[in-house]
Amino acid sequence: MGSTLSINNHRSDIIGLKYVYPVLSRRAGGLSIGINFNTNNTCNWRCIYCQVPDLKIGTAPGLDFERLAKELRFFLDDVLNGGFYDSFRVDEDKRTIKDIAIAGNGEPTSLKEFTEAVELIGQIASEAGVFPAADYVLITNGSLVHQTRVQDGLTVLNEYGGQIWFKFDSATEAGRKLINNSGQSCRAALENLAISSRLCTTALQTCLLDYDHRGLPDIEKQAYLEALKTIKNSCRLRRVMLYTIARPSLQPEAGRLQALPVETLNAFADDIRRLGFDVSVSV
Numbered sequence: 375m376g377s378t379l380s381i382n383n384h385r386s387d388i389i390g391l392k393y394v395y396p397v398l399s400r401r402a403g404g405l406s407i408g409i410n411f412n413t414n415n416t417c418n419w420r421c422i423y424c425q426v427p428d429l430k431i432g433t434a435p436g437l438d439f440e441r442l443a444k445e446l447r448f449f450l451d452d453v454l455n456g457g458f459y460d461s462f463r464v465d466e467d468k469r470t471i472k473d474i475a476i477a478g479n480g481e482p483t484s485l486k487e488f489t490e491a492v493e494l495i496g497q498i499a500s501e502a503g504v505f506p507a508a509d510y511v512l513i514t515n516g517s518l519v520h521q522t523r524v525q526d527g528l529t530v531l532n533e534y535g536g537q538i539w540f541k542f543d544s545a546t547e548a549g550r551k552l553i554n555n556s557g558q559s560c561r562a563a564l565e566n567l568a569i570s571s572r573l574c575t576t577a578l579q580t581c582l583l584d585y586d587h588r589g590l591p592d593i594e595k596q597a598y599l600e601a602l603k604t605i606k607n608s609c610r611l612r613r614v615m616l617y618t619i620a621r622p623s624l625q626p627e628a629g630r631l632q633a634l635p636v637e638t639l640n641a642f643a644d645d646i647r648r649l650g651f652d653v654s655v656s657v
């Protein structure tokens with residue numbers, strides 16, 4: 375097979391499966407196994423940097439549990455015992471499963487059977503010996519965490535030692551509307567963040583970008599720092615992860631977006647560290 379899996383190749387269909395896809399992750403330094411519930415490319419937000427093709431507003435379709443189980447077992451076996459790494463010419467030093475990440479093409483917590491799906495993935499990865507060595511990660515915009523069925527899923531994730539990467543790109547209402555096209559207030563997002571951090575280890579994931587050559591506006595920086603101050607005692611955050619856009623957006627605003635310089639991210643990271651948070655920067 376002539377394919378090469380690179381850090382730039384996130385194609386979910388590269389191995390021909392519906393729910394499971396490999397990502398050679400720059401952040402993780404190895405193989406990240408993605409699980410995509412949103413096979414219909416749906417999310418309740420529309421972030422202007424989103425890389426989901428043909429993104430639509432909506433929820434994940436009903437999950438075919440049998441197929442997910444079959445795909446995950448098959449793929450884990452191919453990685454652990456088969457020829458996956460050779461087939462995709464994966465560098466020797468990256469031949470390790472770093473995490474299984476529920477992410478994919480939309481908001482995964484919109485899946486009605488979210489809890490059952492988290493349980494199934496946890497069971498299969500544990501049986502295969504992948505957990506607890508590899509991380510179990512949920513990447514979410516956090517907007518549905520107030521729902522009991524989502525909280526049940528986060529509780530199960532916690533039972534498998536998992537972690538939540540909670541998206542929080544702006545602490546201003548205007549910024550949240552502009553960047554995420556979200557109607558959820560900053561206050562509601564922070565309430566959900568507090569719930570999330572009570573149920574499971576939670577890290578904040580913040581995408582900072584340059585929109586129309588505005589750089590990182592002071593008003594955004596100050597609001598973000600103020601928001602972190604207000605949650606410092608109510609949320610136990612594992613880390614704040616800052617990043618900027620690395621690949622082209624597939625949204626109409628793509629031409630108006632640019633990555634921020636690493637110096638800008640590092641300076642902002644220092645501001646956040648001064649509040650007592652652990653911060654990482656990736657560009």
Ligand code: SF4
Nearest residue numbers: 417419420421424480
């Ligand atoms: S929350 Fe994620 S999937 Fe949804 S629009 Fe934003 S980047 Fe895309």
